[in-house]
Amino acid sequence: MRVIIATGLFFIGASIIAAEPPDEAKKPEAKKAESKKNEKGTPRPPIAPKEGIKTPGIQIPFESLKGESQTTVETPGWITIGDAVLIPNKSKGILVRVDAKSNKTLDPVADLHEPCSGTLVAFGSLWIPNCGDQTVARFDTKTNKVTATLGVGVADVMTGLAATADSVWMITDSKTTLSRIDPVQNAVVGELRLPAGCNSVTFGEGSLWVTCPSESRLLRVDPRTNLVDKRIDVSAGPRSIAFGGNSVWVLCEKDGKVERIDPKTNKVIKTIELSVPHAGGNIAFGEGYVWVTQTGFPLTRIDPLSEKERVVQQFWGDGGGLITVAPGAIWISNTAQGSVSRLDPKRVIATLAE
Numbered sequence: 001m002r003v004i005i006a007t008g009l010f011f012i013g014a015s016i017i018a019a020e021p022p023d024e025a026k027k028p029e030a031k032k033a034e035s036k037k038n039e040k041g042t043p044r045p046p047i048a049p050k051e052g053i054k055t056p057g058i059q060i061p062f063e064s065l066k067g068e069s070q071t072t073v074e075t076p077g078w079i080t081i082g083d084a085v086l087i088p089n090k091s092k093g094i095l096v097r098v099d100a101k102s103n104k105t106l107d108p109v110a111d112l113h114e115p116c117s118g119t120l121v122a123f124g125s126l127w128i129p130n131c132g133d134q135t136v137a138r139f140d141t142k143t144n145k146v147t148a149t150l151g152v153g154v155a156d157v158m159t160g161l162a163a164t165a166d167s168v169w170m171i172t173d174s175k176t177t178l179s180r181i182d183p184v185q186n187a188v189v190g191e192l193r194l195p196a197g198c199n200s201v202t203f204g205e206g207s208l209w210v211t212c213p214s215e216s217r218l219l220r221v222d223p224r225t226n227l228v229d230k231r232i233d234v235s236a237g238p239r240s241i242a243f244g245g246n247s248v249w250v251l252c253e254k255d256g257k258v259e260r261i262d263p264k265t266n267k268v269i270k271t272i273e274l275s276v277p278h279a280g281g282n283i284a285f286g287e288g289y290v291w292v293t294q295t296g297f298p299l300t301r302i303d304p305l306s307e308k309e310r311v312v313q314q315f316w317g318d319g320g321g322l323i324t325v326a327p328g329a330i331w332i333s334n335t336a337q338g339s340v341s342r343l344d345p346k347r348v349i350a351t352l353a354e
Contacts, residue, residue: 286325
């Protein structure tokens, strides 16, 4: 009888031990949840990063912001505002469309070939570069049809298109050729060879502006002559441009700085430290502020009107990628997660550091 009882107790004990998996067998999400709690089981406060602005009250956990919506876009590209919010999804070969009023996803523009380098709304059409077949599709949003396909070549850069009063301008190859396209003829009518590695073109203040990180310069191109008018030295790694407050704003990612340029004098009048170097990113202007997104610091707000232009909020955490600001909305991508979120600028401004 003692042998039978002992044997039964052994099997019961073994069953209990087997029911409790070892720590390494626990699900990753369970480990993640535990890591956010201290020994007493209460949530741990988020740990601030070593980089970024250290002035008290500036750094805020990004997770404290509540977004208005989130859209899945596996490989999000440049965010453009047209009759809808337009986001290229390179890996899926589509252009995602989001209704800005309802935040609902609309039918995408499909059958594209690795859309890249952003999109452009100009001359009654949506212009969509395709890196896969080196063409630009001219799309009519009213009929939802491609009206023309231009075999002009496409460079895979951050922002490859811009529009002036009579032309579409585009970086069309790896040699950084800036091509001028006549929207009536749907053909290239002029070309300008730029320094190697220039990665974005934008129109504002009556000129085309091109970032050239290999030279740490910003080029100002006169669209009337097709020639470079000014070469402006900036901090290392110029990457993205925004216009607002009678200024040109340049994100220089290698140094983690934002340069403010006076378009009248073509000189840098202020350098603003982000203290986050080598974090990629993008810059936008809207709602009276300069907005920057970087990897690990998804959103930074700069006040351009204060006596000393400065960072007033810096949200840190998962995310960062591309950003576009429209009236009442900040659209920001998380390239690592594969999503695009909408934030309310008023809610962002009202969010304070704990």
